[in-house]
Amino acid sequence: MTSHFLLGIDTGGTYTDAVLFHETDGVIAKAKSLTTRHDLAIGISGAVDAVIAKADVPISAISLVSLSTTLATNALVEGQGGRAGLVMIGFGPEDLKRDGLAEALGSDPVIFLRGGHDVHGSETPLDMSALEAALPELAKSVSSFAIAGYFAVRNPAHEIRVRDRIREISHLPVTCSHELSSKLGGPRRALTTLLNARLVSMIDRLVGACEGFLIARGIDAPVMVVRGDGALISAAEAKLRPIETILSGPAASLVGARYLTGLDNAVVSDIGGTTTDVAVLDNGRPRLDAEGAVIGGYRTMVEAVAMRTYGLGGDSEVKINERGLTASFELGPRRLLPLSLAAHIHPDAVLPVLERQLRAPHLGRNDGRFAVRTGVPDHLASGLQPQEQALFDKIGAIPVALDQLLTSTPQKATLDRLVARGLVHLCGLTPSDAMHVLGRQGQWNAEAARLFLSLALRIRDGSGRSISASAEDLAQRIVDRLTRQSADVILSAVLSEDGIDLDPARSTPIDRALHRSPGIVRFAVSLDRPLVGLGASAPVYYPAIADLLASDSAIPADSDVANAIGAVVGQVRATISVFVTMPEDGIYILSGAGEPIRLTDEERSFAVARERAEAAAIAHARRNGAEDPVVSVVEDIRAPEIEGNRKLIEARFTATASGRPRIAH
Numbered sequence: 001m002t003s004h005f006l007l008g009i010d011t012g013g014t015y016t017d018a019v020l021f022h023e024t025d026g027v028i029a030k031a032k033s034l035t036t037r038h039d040l041a042i043g044i045s046g047a048v049d050a051v052i053a054k055a056d057v058p059i060s061a062i063s064l065v066s067l068s069t070t071l072a073t074n075a076l077v078e079g080q081g082g083r084a085g086l087v088m089i090g091f092g093p094e095d096l097k098r099d100g101l102a103e104a105l106g107s108d109p110v111i112f113l114r115g116g117h118d119v120h121g122s123e124t125p126l127d128m129s130a131l132e133a134a135l136p137e138l139a140k141s142v143s144s145f146a147i148a149g150y151f152a153v154r155n156p157a158h159e160i161r162v163r164d165r166i167r168e169i170s171h172l173p174v175t176c177s178h179e180l181s182s183k184l185g186g187p188r189r190a191l192t193t194l195l196n197a198r199l200v201s202m203i204d205r206l207v208g209a210c211e212g213f214l215i216a217r218g219i220d221a222p223v224m225v226v227r228g229d230g231a232l233i234s235a236a237e238a239k240l241r242p243i244e245t246i247l248s249g250p251a252a253s254l255v256g257a258r259y260l261t262g263l264d265n266a267v268v269s270d271i272g273g274t275t276t277d278v279a280v281l282d283n284g285r286p287r288l289d290a291e292g293a294v295i296g297g298y299r300t301m302v303e304a305v306a307m308r309t310y311g312l313g314g315d316s317e318v319k320i321n322e323r324g325l326t327a328s329f330e331l332g333p334r335r336l337l338p339l340s341l342a343a344h345i346h347p348d349a350v351l352p353v354l355e356r357q358l359r360a361p362h363l364g365r366n367d368g369r370f371a372v373r374t375g376v377p378d379h380l381a382s383g384l385q386p387q388e389q390a391l392f393d394k395i396g397a398i399p400v401a402l403d404q405l406l407t408s409t410p411q412k413a414t415l416d417r418l419v420a421r422g423l424v425h426l427c428g429l430t431p432s433d434a435m436h437v438l439g440r441q442g443q444w445n446a447e448a449a450r451l452f453l454s455l456a457l458r459i460r461d462g463s464g465r466s467i468s469a470s471a472e473d474l475a476q477r478i479v480d481r482l483t484r485q486s487a488d489v490i491l492s493a494v495l496s497e498d499g500i501d502l503d504p505a506r507s508t509p510i511d512r513a514l515h516r517s518p519g520i521v522r523f524a525v526s527l528d529r530p531l532v533g534l535g536a537s538a539p540v541y542y543p544a545i546a547d548l549l550a551s552d553s554a555i556p557a558d559s560d561v562a563n564a565i566g567a568v569v570g571q572v573r574a575t576i577s578v579f580v581t582m583p584e585d586g587i588y589i590l591s592g593a594g595e596p597i598r599l600t601d602e603e604r605s606f607a608v609a610r611e612r613a614e615a616a617a618i619a620h621a622r623r624n625g626a627e628d629p630v631v632s633v634v635e636d637i638r639a640p641e642i643e644g645n646r647k648l649i650e651a652r653f654t655a656t657a658s659g660r661p662r663i664a665h
Contacts, residue, residue, distance in 0.1 A: 004063040010563035011035055011069045011206060014273035014315060015536060018047035019564040020055045029055035030561045038375020040209035059218050063663035066567040067210055068226035070249035072199050072242055073309060074274045076295045081198030082143035083383050085109050089158050090116020090150025098187035100298050104194060109138055115158045116150025120583045121596035126158045139170035141383040146197035148177040148190030154591040173200040180241060181301040182577045182592055192301040196243035201380060203242035207235045224625055224661050226252040228293055228304030231573035232661055234625040246295050247304040249563050250277035254286040254305055256566030257532050260556035267527055269490055270534040271541060273315035274335040278493035279307040308493040312485055314432040314537045318478055322459050327467035329481040337427040340436045342370060342399050343448030353401045354451035366402035368452040370427035371395050381423055387414050399427055431482045434475035440540045487548045514548055526550040536560040573658040574620035578613040580605050580651040613655035621657035629657035
């Protein structure tokens with residue numbers, strides 16, 4: 001046994017996991033701790049200290065630390081993130097209507113500047129006067145900036161000038177679109193850049209918390225972060241490009257699932273507190289989404305695993321619809337802090353309120369609901385409207401009951417905006433609470449969950465009856481709903497992979513197949529490969545889900561820390577594209593991975609493009625933490641014959657460099 005151990009950390013919405021891993025002996029020890037959003041280092045230290053104590057390994061033996069996270073994914077699914085200023089160079093207001101950019105922007109500010117470049121990298125002069133006028137005040141109301149320039153992937157000069165000026169005046173984080181993608185499509189690149197800017201402070205806090213903890217413990221080892229395609233990047237690069245960590249946790253879970261099960265072909269479903277992530281393993285490799293990851297309804301330009309993420313998890317909001325003859329339930333997409341967890345942390349603030357509400361003669365609209373600050377730093381609460389600030393000031397680190405907090409109907413919308421900004425958690429009923437009442441989970445305070453379900457029994461359906469016979473019956477109906485919704489999202493994901501446009505939740509044949517309904521025509525549905533269930537709660541949920549889908553299931557022994565395992569068994573990979581275009585006969589413009597250059601010989605321009613792509617990919621892989629990267633180049637030359645003459649439209653040289661991360665010696 002060598003002295004090198006690898007430490008994997010996964011920071012999820014509810015739990016932070018840690019594993020100590022040895023490349024020949026596998027998992028040496030594992031541990032969990034609650035994720036502490038107000039100070040992520042507390043959750044990280046809780047998990048890491050526990051795993052080191054279990055393994056009884058000296059600190060000096062840890063030679064690599066690798067981090068995966070679902071925080072970025074969760075933030076985008078829940079519509080959270082910091083307030084960002086968007087600067088569009090060479091675009092107009094009409095461009096906001098494309099690719100969901102206006103919807104994603106919401107009320108965040110946008111500035112349009114004259115400038116940009118054409119497909120060959122030639123410029124329209126940049127006019128920064130609108131930026132100069134707005135910047136001093138704007139810098140006080142946002143936490144970061146995003147810059148998108150017209151054809152910036154062919155010539156990034158204008159984005160760089162604007163970035164340098166914003167940094168000089170505001171000293172805030174700035175993201176340029178050319179740093180994130182080499183693909184054309186300005187509005188979608190702008191969307192990706194905007195989302196990246198919103199995530200900067202969150203990932204910076206996460207990486208900073210991890211690095212600070214490691215320094216405090218004397219762990220001197222490189223820190224890596226899992227990217228959305230399962231590859232690893234250095235922590236420094238992750239801080240600059242946090243958007244690349246969307247689907248980090250799910251990608252790590254796929255890598256971990258392959259390692260834990262040995263299965264080459266599987267449907268992998270990872271249930272967390274906030275989301276369920278579904279992906280397919282084919283021949284031992286995860287399928288990648290060539291069009292870019294879709295998160296929270298937005299199609300980004302981030303290459304990632306072909307993972308479909310749904311707002312459904314153990315901590316999903318339970319919504320009860322009592323308007324029909326029988327009550328129905330819907331879960332998600334919003335995550336709530338489970339009542340059982342809130343009462344576990346703050347029993348004196350939660351249990352007496354629920355008991356008071358249960359003694360009242362009638363059920364109140366906000367019974368069983370609490371609000372508590374997430375604990376993010378104060379500067380991230382900048383730009384609040386007066387009514388938002390007033391309500392925020394009434395909410396502290398201890399949960400406050402909504403029936404006491406909200407005194408008017410408009411305040412509910414104000415509270416929702418604070419939740420969307422990631423400043424406040426709502427506490428309420430979740431499937432995790434139902435599992436505590438049923439005795440299938442027991443890590444938190446089951447009494448709080450039972451009290452609220454007793455309150456909920458006062459709700460009457462359309463026939464005037466209580467929505468359920470008992471608290472246990474109501475809890476089982478909620479768990480049954482999670483089982484069915486989970487089956488629906490898994491089927492939805494794999495049907496999409498098969499190119500079938502069908503919503504299982506609205507399909508009568510699928511409903512009959514899942515319920516094994518009798519009839520002259522029998523419907524059946526199943527998967528052609530095992531269903532791998534991952535996540536801390538996978539053992540309590542996935543046997544029933546696999547049974548509903550009439551499919552084999554595989555729930556590995558370490559499924560609860562699959563993400564943390566995947567974080568340490570991956571590779572560093574960097575991809576760079578360089579382009580050659582011909583604006584006129586005999587003139588070749590080479591762009592990408594540096595300043596555009598002009599050449600007069602095709603063969604020479606292709607050779608320079610290959611060399612530039614290879615050198616940039618190797619340099620990028622080394623910056624990302626690779627020890628000895630190996631590079632390969634793929635060429636795509638589009639040069640059709642037009643009236644007997646060959647015409648170069650575009651030549652693309654894509655170099656990929658990959659290797660294992662360097663470790664401390």
